[in-house]
Each structure stands twice: as C-alpha cells, then as structure tokens.
Amino acid sequence: MKATRKCKFGPAGNSLSFYAEGNKSTAQAFAWLKARGLDAYEYQAGKGLYASDDTFRIIKSKAAEYGIAVSLHGPYFISLSSADDDIRMKSVRYITQSASAADMLGADIFVVHSGSAAKLEREEAMRKAEDTLEKAASAMSAEGFEAKAGIETMGKINQLGTVDEVIRLCKVCPEKFYPVVDFGHLNARTNGGIKTEDDYKRIFDMIAAGLGPERAENLHCHFSKIEYTGMGEKKHLTFADDKYGPDERLFIKAVVSLGVTPTVICESDGTMAEDAKHMKNIYEEMIK
Ligand SMILES: [Zn+2]
Numbered sequence: 001m002k003a004t005r006k007c008k009f010g011p012a013g014n015s016l017s018f019y020a021e022g023n024k025s026t027a028q029a030f031a032w033l034k035a036r037g038l039d040a041y042e043y044q045a046g047k048g049l050y051a052s053d054d055t056f057r058i059i060k061s062k063a064a065e066y067g068i069a070v071s072l073h074g075p076y077f078i079s080l081s082s083a084d085d086d087i088r089m090k091s092v093r094y095i096t097q098s099a100s101a102a103d104m105l106g107a108d109i110f111v112v113h114s115g116s117a118a119k120l121e122r123e124e125a126m127r128k129a130e131d132t133l134e135k136a137a138s139a140m141s142a143e144g145f146e147a148k149a150g151i152e153t154m155g156k157i158n159q160l161g162t163v164d165e166v167i168r169l170c171k172v173c174p175e176k177f178y179p180v181v182d183f184g185h186l187n188a189r190t191n192g193g194i195k196t197e198d199d200y201k202r203i204f205d206m207i208a209a210g211l212g213p214e215r216a217e218n219l220h221c222h223f224s225k226i227e228y229t230g231m232g233e234k235k236h237l238t239f240a241d242d243k244y245g246p247d248e249r250l251f252i253k254a255v256v257s258l259g260v261t262p263t264v265i266c267e268s269d270g271t272m273a274e275d276a277k278h279m280k281n282i283y284e285e286m287i288k
Pocket residue numbers: 073111113152
C-alpha cells in the first residue's frame with residue numbers, strides 16, 4: 001500500500017499536563033504537540049460549537065504552522081435516530097454547523113454520533129438515521145462544505161453504531177460520510193470482544209469490504225481503554241488500565257501487518273497526549 005503515508009497519532013482535546021504546564025488556549029496546543037512528536041489533534045465540540053470563527057481560523061493557521069492534522073468532534077446532542085422529528089431536523093442543522101466549523105479549522109473530517117435506538121425498534125432507528133443523513137448530505141452539498149462527516153462506532157449497546165451499522169449509514173452518501181472506528185467503544189459494546197490481532201484486522205477487513213479499501217487504509221480511529229458493564233461503555237480510562245482493554249500493542253501490530261495508515265486519536269481520561277505518544281512510540285518501533 002502507500003509507502004509514503006504513515007499513521008498519525010494525537011489527542012482528543014488537551015491533556016491535563018498541557019494546562020498544568022501553564023498553557024491556557026488551544027491555539028498553544030500545536031507547538032506543544034509538535035515538541036512531543038505528535039501529528040494529529042481532535043478539537044472537542046461535544047458540548048457545542050461555542051468558539052468564534054476567528055478562533056477556528058487561528059487554530060487552523062497554528063496547526064498548519066506545526067504540521068498537525070486537525071479533526072473535529074461534533075456536538076454529542078446530534079441524534080440521527082431520534083423518535084422526535086424536530087430533534088432530527090435540528091441535528092441536520094448541527095451537522096452543517098459542524099461542517100462549517102471543520103472547514104474553518106482546516107479539519108478534513110468531523111465526527112458525529114448516530115444516536116440511540118432505545119425508544120425504537122433497531123431497524124426503525126436505522127431508517128430514521130438514514131433519512132437524517134440524506135437530508136444532511138443535501139444540506140452539506142447545497143452549502144458547499146468540504147469536510148467529511150465521520151460516523152462513529154458507539155460504545156453502548158442501545159446506541160446505533162456497530163461496524164455494520166456504521167457501514168450502512170456511510171452508504172447513504174459514501175463521498176460525504178466516512179466511518180470512524182472507536183476501538184474502545186467496540187470492545188466495550190462486545191464486553192471485551194477485541195482480544196487478538198486478528199480481531200482488529202477483521203474490523204479493517206469489514207470496512208474495506210463494505211466501503212472499499214481506501215476507507216480502511218486511511219481510517220479515522222479513536223483509541224482508548226474503556227470500562228464497561230453488560231450495557232457496554234461506562235467510563236474512559238487511561239493506559240494505566242490493564243483490566244478492560246483493548247490492547248494498544250496488538251492494535252498497532254494489526255495496523256503494521258495490514259499496511260494501513262490510520263489517524264489515531266486517543267481519548268484517554270486526562271492523559272490523551274501521553275497515551276497517543278505511547279502508541280506512536282510502539283508504531284515507530286514496529287516499522288523500523
Ligand atoms: Zn465520539
């Protein structure tokens with residue numbers, strides 16, 4: 001596969017240590033990440049897109065200056081599958097707002113959650129999610145946004161977001177909707193189902209079979225250790241965890257063995273930059 005491309009690693013938002021060292025704003029994050037050898041950053045807008053357009057543009061120029069690839073995590077209140085049509089139509093609006101912010105940030109992808117299937121039959125929830133995405137694709141085209149929307153695999157069993165469901169949702173408009181695989185979520189929703197290198201490879205294979213090899217090669221990923229219960233995801237942990245997993249070394253082994261080059265965003269609780277660097281170190285060691 002593409003020998004010139006390499007995996008990129010970075011944090012979801014800012015580590016506790018970033019602030020402990022006296023930094024105050026995300027504009028300062030890119031020099032900080034570069035100094036630590038990282039090359040990706042996911043801007044967090046889970047609670048909403050509150051920053052000004054100017055702030056987004058400053059982040060874009062700082063990220064470009066230090067060679068950091070930026071992505072955006074869109075609002076958590078987006079629900080593609082809500083039983084309430086008004087919430088779904090508002091979600092179309094939040095998606096176009098996220099696309100606009102992503103373009104200003106220079107982010108090529110923004111991540112959205114598909115929503116809950118708690119109140120509806122799963123198939124009915126999927127149909128609603130597909131309908132919302134059709135409307136979002138039209139709105140994104142009409143407004144001419146360039147960023148792609150990433151549909152994320154989710155950690156709770158009652159959320160839409162198995163690998164198969166994400167593939168099906170991306171198929172609504174494969175030019176605009178890209179899969180985002182959160183391996184911690186998949187491990188949590190299967191109660192620790194990701195145990196071996198092959199378990200990771202199978203997920204890349206499913207993406208390649210469902211959406212084409214290019215989507216698997218350049219996959220946008222989230223990776224963190226996540227505590228789970230019988231219902232799936234409970235809480236994000238750090239790499240100090242050795243109970244819940246999934247195992248980062250086997251993940252990197254699978255990536256290197258397949259020759260794929262994902263962007264890997266670490267969502268550890270407070271140590272996301274440190275744990276991203278830990279994964280990058282393993283990667284650099286394995287590709288030597
Ligand atoms: Zn997410």
